[in-house]
Amino acid sequence: AQTVTQSQPEMSVQEAETVTLSCTYDTSESDYYLFWYKQPPSRQMILVIRQEAYKQQNATENRFSVNFQKAAKSFSLKISDSQLGDAAMYFCAYRVGGSNYKLTFGKGTLLTVNP
Amino acid sequence: EAQVTQNPRYLITVTGKKLTVTCSQNMNHEYMSWYRQDPGLGLRQIYYSMNVEVTDKGDVPEGYKVSRKEKRNFPLILESPSPNQTSLYFCASSLLGSGANVLTFGAGSRLTVL
Numbered sequence: 001a002q003t004v005t006q007s008q009p010e011m012s013v014q015e016a017e018t019v020t021l022s023c024t025y026d027t028s029e030s031d032y033y034l035f036w037y038k039q040p041p042s043r044q045m046i047l048v049i050r051q052e053a054y055k056q057q058n059a060t061e062n063r064f065s066v067n068f069q070k071a072a073k074s075f076s077l078k079i080s081d082s083q084l085g086d087a088a089m090y091f092c093a094y095r096v097g098g099s100n101y102k103l104t105f106g107k108g109t110l111l112t113v114n115p
Numbered sequence: 116e117a118q119v120t121q122n123p124r125y126l127i128t129v130t131g132k133k134l135t136v137t138c139s140q141n142m143n144h145e146y147m148s149w150y151r152q153d154p155g156l157g158l159r160q161i162y163y164s165m166n167v168e169v170t171d172k173g174d175v176p177e178g179y180k181v182s183r184k185e186k187r188n189f190p191l192i193l194e195s196p197s198p199n200q201t202s203l204y205f206c207a208s209s210l211l212g213s214g215a216n217v218l219t220f221g222a223g224s225r226l227t228v229l
Binding site for chain 2: 004031032033035042043044045047050052091095096097101102103105106107108
């Protein structure tokens, strides 16, 4: 069974600094997709970034970027120039291509941004 | 606005009293799914549907039922709720065709079973 592990239950960062959230996953599949979702206090699940496993280039979305290490099965999220609005629970998620489209989530990392 | 709408957003009920959480999407998505979120466990899939009249169990289906009679609606039914079903529930939908298709989530339904 596929598993997603987020080893940092909580992280904190100073405003304007950079923080990296870790995620590892376990799979024997070759066709899969990785996601980071953000859940602010409103509880809404918001997609932050997406990575296709077949792409070697790391995905970026403005201040958010990933370090995708396929051989190591690692998918970390880097947030640059952290802002107060980045404070949230962050979930790493995995989805197998051509499957039941289920997202398998990690347990989450709670990010605090200090002013 | 493209969205997934869940109701109710908050509900407190008692053990054994049947309840339904509705989910509706306006994006013509084939795929719909229910997740529950519990502290320290992340989100876990309850049921999913690939299209009308096609549903299947996820990882934690016990105590839940679903139906998909219309493409836009995917209600979650708790026939006899128990306290261990106290949780935050999310409905989500997406197009089929690629695992890259993004799941759009509803705003969540906080359920408390006393």
